[in-house]
Amino acid sequence: MTTEDVAGLELVPADGLPLPALEPGAHVEFFIDRPGQPPLVRQYSVCNAPGESDAFVFGVKREPQSRGGSHWIHSLSPGDKVRLGAVRNLFPLSADAKSHVLLAGGIGITPVLAMAQHLASIAADYQVHYFVRGPEHVAFRERLAASSSLGRLHVHAGLDGPQVRALLGEIFARPKPGAHAYCCGPGVFMDTVAAVAAGEWPEERVHFERFQAPVAQQTTASDTAFDVILHKSGRRCHVEAGQSIVQALAAAGCDLMTSCEQGVCGTCLSNVLEGTPDHRDAYLSKSEREGGRLILPCVSRSKTATLVLDL
Numbered sequence: 459m460t461t462e463d464v465a466g467l468e469l470v471p472a473d474g475l476p477l478p479a480l481e482p483g484a485h486v487e488f489f490i491d492r493p494g495q496p497p498l499v500r501q502y503s504v505c506n507a508p509g510e511s512d513a514f515v516f517g518v519k520r521e522p523q524s525r526g527g528s529h530w531i532h533s534l535s536p537g538d539k540v541r542l543g544a545v546r547n548l549f550p551l552s553a554d555a556k557s558h559v560l561l562a563g564g565i566g567i568t569p570v571l572a573m574a575q576h577l578a579s580i581a582a583d584y585q586v587h588y589f590v591r592g593p594e595h596v597a598f599r600e601r602l603a604a605s606s607s608l609g610r611l612h613v614h615a616g617l618d619g620p621q622v623r624a625l626l627g628e629i630f631a632r633p634k635p636g637a638h639a640y641c642c643g644p645g646v647f648m649d650t651v652a653a654v655a656a657g658e659w660p661e662e663r664v665h666f667e668r669f670q671a672p673v674a675q676q677t678t679a680s681d682t683a684f685d686v687i688l689h690k691s692g693r694r695c696h697v698e699a700g701q702s703i704v705q706a707l708a709a710a711g712c713d714l715m716t717s718c719e720q721g722v723c724g725t726c727l728s729n730v731l732e733g734t735p736d737h738r739d740a741y742l743s744k745s746e747r748e749g750g751r752l753i754l755p756c757v758s759r760s761k762t763a764t765l766v767l768d769l
C-alpha cells in the first residue's frame with residue numbers, strides 16, 4: 459500500500475518481454491474476470507518513470523462505491539495473473555508547451571506522477587499541485603521526491619471546496635506564456651478546475667484525464683426519452699429517460715462493443731446519420747461535437763426525437 463487506501467501495483471509481463479514504450483499520461487485496460495459475474499474493463503493510468511520498462515506501475519484507490527474494479531484489484535496477491543489490454547494515451551503532454559501546470563486531486567496523481575517524473579528528467583519547466591484530504595493521503599512519496607527537491611511539488615492538504623476554488627483561481631490567474639495545464643482527479647475536482655480555468659486560459663491549453671463523464675453531464679431520470687433507428691437493419695429502438703442508448707440497444711438484442719461505459723475510451727464511437735446528438739462524453743473534441751456526426755452511445759443522448767445511427 460502506498461497510503462491506507464491506495465494500493466501500489468507492479469505488473470511484470472508473463473512472457474518476460476520488455477514493456478511497450480510508455481508515454482507520460484498513458485493508461486492501460488484491465489480485463490477483470492470474476493467467477494459468476496459479468497466481465498469488467500477498467501482503465502488505470504501508469505505511473506512509470508522514464509526508462510522503467512520491467513513492470514507496469516499503477517496506483518489504485520479502494521473506492522467504497524466501487525463497481526467492482528478497485529475492490530478486485532485490492533484483493534490481488536503477489537503472483538496473481540492479470541489480463542491487460544491496450545496501452546492508450548488520451549492525456550499526452552503537449553509538444554509545443556513551454557511550461558506545464560500539473561493538477562492532481564487524490565488518486566489523480568497517477569498520470570500526473572508519470573508526467574512529473576518525465577518533466578524532471580528533461581529539466582522542463584513544470585509545477586505539480588497535489589490536492590489531498592490530509593498529509594497522510596500523499597501517495598508515491600518516493601516517486602515525488604525529485605519534484606519535491608526541485609521545489610516543484612506543492613501539496614495542498616485538507617482544503618475545503620471554496621479554498622480549493624480560491625487556490626485554483628490564483629494558479630490560473632498567472633499563466634506563463636505557452637503554459638499548458640493538465641488535470642486528473644475526482645469528477646467534482648475536475649469540474650471545478652474546468653470552471654475556474656474557463657475564461658482565464660484558452661480551452662486547448664487545459665487538458666483533462668477523465669475516467670468518468672463530467673458529473674453535470676451524466677444521465678439522470680429527468681432526461682427525456684427518444685428513439686434510435688439503426689440504419690443498416692432499419693430497426694427502431696426506444697431509449698427511456700435514465701437509460702443509455704447502449705442499454706436500450708442491448709435490451710432489444712443489439713449489443714454494441716463497449717469498454718469503459720463512461721464516455722471516456724471511445725470504444726463505442728458511432729456515426730450519426732440524422733438527428734442531433736446530446737453529447738455527454740469526455741472523449742470527443744470540441745470540433746467533433748460541433749460537427750454532430752459522431753456519438754458515444756454509452757453516455758450520450760439525443761436532442762431530437764429520433765436519432766439515426768450508422769449501425
Ligand code: FES
Pocket residue numbers: 715716717718719720721722723724725726727739741754755756757
Ligand atoms: S464504452 Fe468507452 S466511450 Fe463508450
